[in-house]
Amino acid sequence: MTDGATRPVRAGRRTVRLHRPDKVLFPGGGEEGGGGAKEYTKADLVDHYRSVAPFLLPQLRGRPLMLERYPDGLDGPRFMQKNTPDHYPDWIERATVAKEGGTVTHVVCDDTATLVYLADQACVTLHRWLSRAARPDRPDRLVLDLDPPGDDFAAVRQAAGWAGDLLDRLGLPSAPMTTGSRGVHLVVPLNGGHPFDEVRAFAHDLAELLAAEHPDRLTTAVRKADRGDRLFLDMGRNAYAQTAVAPYTVRARPGAPVAVPVSWDQLADPAVNARRWTLADAADQARSRPWAGLSGRGRALGPARRKLEALRKEAVRPRTVSDRM
Numbered sequence: 001m002t003d004g005a006t007r008p009v010r011a012g013r014r015t016v017r018l019h020r021p022d023k024v025l026f027p028g029g030g031e032e033g034g035g036g037a038k039e040y041t042k043a044d045l046v047d048h049y050r051s052v053a054p055f056l057l058p059q060l061r062g063r064p065l066m067l068e069r070y071p072d073g074l075d076g077p078r079f080m081q082k083n084t085p086d087h088y089p090d091w092i093e094r095a096t097v098a099k100e101g102g103t104v105t106h107v108v109c110d111d112t113a114t115l116v117y118l119a120d121q122a123c124v125t126l127h128r129w130l131s132r133a134a135r136p137d138r139p140d141r142l143v144l145d146l147d148p149p150g151d152d153f154a155a156v157r158q159a160a161g162w163a164g165d166l167l168d169r170l171g172l173p174s175a176p177m178t179t180g181s182r183g184v185h186l187v188v189p190l191n192g193g194h195p196f197d198e199v200r201a202f203a204h205d206l207a208e209l210l211a212a213e214h215p216d217r218l219t220t221a222v223r224k225a226d227r228g229d230r231l232f233l234d235m236g237r238n239a240y241a242q243t244a245v246a247p248y249t250v251r252a253r254p255g256a257p258v259a260v261p262v263s264w265d266q267l268a269d270p271a272v273n274a275r276r277w278t279l280a281d282a283a284d285q286a287r288s289r290p291w292a293g294l295s296g297r298g299r300a301l302g303p304a305r306r307k308l309e310a311l312r313k314e315a316v317r318p319r320t321v322s323d324r325m
Contacts, residue, residue, distance in 0.1 A: 005019065005020055006018060006019050006020075006021075007021055009046060009050075009116050011050065011111075011112040011113040011115070011116040012111055012112045012113050013113075014091070014111075014113035016113055016116045016117050016120065017120075018042065018043065018046055018116070018120050019120055020042060021041065021042055021043035021046070022041050022042070022043065023041060023042045023073070023122075024039055024040070024041055024073055025040060025041060025042055025044075025045055025070060025073045025074065025122060025124065025256075026038075026039060026040040026044075026073070026074055026254065026255070026256045026279075027039060027073065027074065027075060027254075037254035037255035037256075038255055038256070038278075038280070040256045040279050042119065042120065042122065044256075044279055045119045045122075045124065045250065045256075045279070046116055046119040046120065048119075048250065048258075048279045048282065048283065049112075049115040049116060049118075049119050050112060050115070050116060051283035051286075052248040052282065052283050052286045053112040053115055054286075055247070055248060055286040055287075055289070056115070056246065056247060056248040056249070056286075057109070057110070057111065057112070057115070059128070059246055059247045059248075060108075060109045060110070060126065060128055060246060061108075061109075061110050061132075062095075062108060062110070062132035062133055062134060063108065063128045063129045063131070063132050063133065064095045064097055064106035064107075064108060064128075064129045064133055064136070065106055065107050065108065065109060065126055065127065065128055065129070065243075065246075066080060066081065066082050066106070066127040066128075066243045067079075067080070067081040067082075067107065067118060067121075067123045067125075067126065067127075068080055068081075068123065068124055068125035068126075068127060068252060069081055069121060069122050069123045069124065070122050070124050070252060071121075071122045072122075073122075074124075074252055074253075074254070078252070081123075082104050082106060083104050083105055083106070084105050084106065084107050088107070088117075089117065091113070092107060092108075092114050092117065093107070093108040093109070093110050093114070094106065094107060094108060095108045095133030095136075097133065097136045097241070098136070099241060106129075106133075108133060109126070124250050124251070124252050125245060125249050125250060125251055125252060126245075126246040126249040127243035127244065127245055127246065127249075128243055128244060128245075128246040129241070129242075129243055130142070130143060130237065130238065130242070130243075130244060131192070131196070131240075132192075135192060136240070137195055137196055137240060138192045138193065138194065138195060138196075139190060139192070139194070139196055139199050139238065140189065140190050140191065140192040140298055141187055141188065141189060141190060141244075142187070142188040142190055142199055142202075142203055142238055143185050143186070143187055143188075143237045143238060143244045144163055144174075144185070144186040144188070144203070144206070144207070144233065144234075144235060145179075145183060145185055145233075145234035145235075145236075145237060145244070146159050146160055146163070146183045146184045146185070146186065146231060146232075146233065146234075147182070147183045147231065147232040147233075147234050148182055148183055148231045148232075149227060149228075149229050149230070149231065149232070150182075150229075151182060153182075153272075153273040153274055154270075155217070155231050156182075156183050156184050156231065156274070157184075157267060157268065157272075158217070159184075159214075159217065159218060159231050159233075160176055160184050160186060160267060161268075162210060162213070162214055162218070163186055163210055163233075164176070164186065164264065166206070166209070166210055166213075167186070167188060167206075169307065169311070170206075170304040170307045170308055170311075171299070171303055171304055171307065172188050172299055172304050173188065173189060173294065173297045173299070174186045174187065174188050175187050175261060175290075175291050175294050176261070176262050176263075176264065176267045177247055177259055177260065177261045177262065178259065178260050178262060178267075178272070178273070178274045178275070178276060178277070179245055179251070179259050179274050180245070180249075180250070180251035180253065180257035180258050180259040180260070180274060180275055180277075181251055181253065181257070181274055181275070182274050183274055184267070184274065185244060185245070185259075187294075188299075189294055189297050189298040189299065190298050190299060190300075190301065191298040191299055191300050192298065193300055193301075194300070194301050196238065196239055196240045198301065199238050199301065200235070200238045200239050202301050202304070202305055202308070203235040203238045204220075204235055205308060205312065206235070206308060207220045207233040207235045208220055209308065209311060209312055209315065210233060211233055212315055213315070216230070217230055217231060218230055218231050218233055219231070219232055219233065220232070220233050220235075222236075245259045246259070247259060247260070247261050247291070248260065248261075248282060248286055250279060251275075253275070255275070255278055256278050256279040257274070257275035257276075257277065257278050258277045258278055258279065258282035260276070260277040260282055260285050260286075261285075261286075261290045261291045262285075262290050263290045266290065
């Protein structure tokens with residue numbers, strides 16, 4: 001039964017009450033997609049997260065989350081929430097992890113009911129840790145963020161191909177995800193056996209080699225003024241307490257684009273860009289299971305590190321007369 005301001009939503013074994021379901025979170029109009037962005041309500045956001053739950057929850061379970069909330073919609077203030085408020089229901093999982101000078105208790109989303117509750121809190125975007133709460137200092141994901149200087153997705157597509165090729169040479173599987181913003185994340189599953197410092201150092205050296213192989217198109221320069229028109233290889237997410245946008249999460253942009261896992265063949269399609277999927281069709285893409293089998297392929301970094309060092313030495317080897325012929 002609906003009282004006009006709330007309505008019950010069934011989510012697994014629980015019923016979550018949705019407040020102000022007709023509240024507009026994504027105003028329509030604007031220039032998104034050339035024909036104006038579509039309007040979406042809180043009820044639309046809840047429906048999306050219920051639809052993608054079977055595919056999103058395996059990517060979230062056991063991971064501390066940072067929540068990006070817009071209680072008054074995209075036109076209102078943004079809140080980046082780490083600590084779990086006391087008024088959240090007891091049935092929502094929590095994880096207390098160390099931070100500088102103390103601890104912080106994050107939400108952990110292990111079920112559909114939690115997804116629905118967070119959407120009711122106007123949590124538009126879920127940012128996940130690359131490690132799980134049980135071993136917070138041991139990441140089981142490495143993320144390479146391909147960040148273009150503008151909206152040229154062709155440059156992102158090309159850079160992703162180069163990065164995927166290098167990871168193949170290192171014996172590491174990778175999977176692309178459009179971010180719903182401008183770029184692509186390449187996700188590499190790890191076995192969780194390495195501390196963040198080791199993973200971050202490997203990611204740094206990987207990016208440096210990739211930039212050295214394509215110096216006119218790629219850069220690792222942190223300062224925007226030093227990048228020019230080159231695509232930025234951002235490895236900064238591979239550190240303790242840093243987060244990355246979760247697969248199938250909605251981005252706070254006009255038209256409600258969604259961060260969507262894709263296959264390599266899909267990424268090569270010129271019709272695909274970073275905001276190709278939205279609340280309207282992201283669930284259809286999820287049901288195609290573009291990342292099928294990825295979770296069971298976590299690798300150790302030892303063999304890849306040795307191959308990377310060999311490639312780096314080859315890259316700096318002085319050229320001889322025979323090399324130039």
